[in-house]
Amino acid sequence: MTLNEKIEKALKSYIPPENVYVQKLYDAMEYSLVAGGKRIRPLLVLEFCRLCGGDIEDAMPFACAVEMIHTYSLIHDDLPCMDNDDYRRGKPSNHKVFGEDIALLAGDALQALAFKTATSHITDKNASRVARAVNNLAYYCGAEGMVGGQVIDLESEGKNVGIERLREMDRKKTGAIIKSACEMGCIIAGADENKIENARCFGENIGLAFQIKDDILDVTAEQEKLGKPVGSDLENEKSTYVSLLGIEKCSELVQSLTQEALKNLESFDGDSETLRKLALSLAEREY
């Protein structure tokens, strides 16, 4: 089994067993959770755990947890009172299939499931690392992280916002749980603070490169490849890196941030080839 297949299998295993009263909710949760995506965040958890000498089986609950958080944020982001998107990854968005009320609750339940999953294998030996990793995830996915970033995003619509505010938005909105994924992998492996700090910088750099690349692709990619309307951010009059800096400068930034990220990996003793490849593939992707 490839690592991605292991992640898919693990994700499915955490959906609660059938229940006659609540099945619609479970179906809605599963619909979005197994809807594909690149599983970048789970891979970061597992690879940083491995890089720090840990067992990826110990990190798998956190790999799944971070993907559950990511998935719930997409469901809520698509709701009519938010971005009002009818499609996600080329499929009807959650609320188009299950209704707004169930979609809202499926998101809520996926957030809870993330923390249940993260604490599903507690032993006296790992409890301290598990509790620290939970705290890390909760911090980065909450008001000071991902959700805060979504608020900055909302408040920026239809405004000309500067590059500082845009960076702060992305640092929180997409960057925060990417950083959390990198840090949690290290925490579960019992890595020292220096390594956690380097993982955080790696996450910060690829997170920003990822977002700038997203803005570039939003302008250049073809609709069917991306699975969402090309140029939707421009239509909403949102400031993007491309609208502020131009495509050429943005492409340079993606390259330099990726090189920084590769440097962050040098402080680790283990084999970081997979993470190197991941960073490079994010920078070079065409969808």
Added chain:
Amino acid sequence: MTLNEKIEKALKSYIPPENVYVQKLYDAMEYSLVAGGKRIRPLLVLEFCRLCGGDIEDAMPFACAVEMIHTYSLIHDDLPCMDNDDYRRGKPSNHKVFGEDIALLAGDALQALAFKTATSHITDKNASRVARAVNNLAYYCGAEGMVGGQVIDLESEGKNVGIERLREMDRKKTGAIIKSACEMGCIIAGADENKIENARCFGENIGLAFQIKDDILDVTAEQEKLGKPVGSDLENEKSTYVSLLGIEKCSELVQSLTQEALKNLESFDGDSETLRKLALSLAEREY
């Protein structure tokens, strides 16, 4: 300082410090978190911790966490795509003040804050208990607990549902995090499984009594006392204990469940007077 004052102070202390970009979100979170309420769930956490010989300071993060979960559920419950309530505890509901998008995100962020708060004081000594209590809360507030109960509630609207389904709904919707509060208090104090089981039964009994009493009050109480329209459940054509069993039978049930709850307390060695009074006051309350 009374215990309730300590809870209020602790709750406020966990709201993130001021941030120029995200202040609206923090304000929305605080608006609902400090909007009053009886703080029954935090009290249950603290009192069961004390009853099992623990230090209530150790239980305070979990007391606050369970109230944050309760608060987020009320914010989301009031949203237009859910119950569409304009008022909560006599004040405009969160989305009427901050808008639907911010209210949605404030709920999301409060759920994250609950798990951040719960893991805010980790030591090697308490880590195992903390991780177990997190798992307990995440289980009871998610798809198999509170959120599942809300789904049963939604799916029951406008239908004649039987007493079994109504009980399953309440066991999850309101009962689940009341049970979690009782169990977490014991877990943090390091109590044995037998005590945790008795705490769970106590929570189950007062949770159901509480909900039946709520149904009675919804019919009989005056609007200004309750802070929401009298008879709103009837208007929505929801089955309630009162509509299914009548007020007299319901009043008997509240009494017998409360007596059961008092029996559950007998297995504890410590002073359970506060919990006895709490159970009785819930049964006898008039709003």
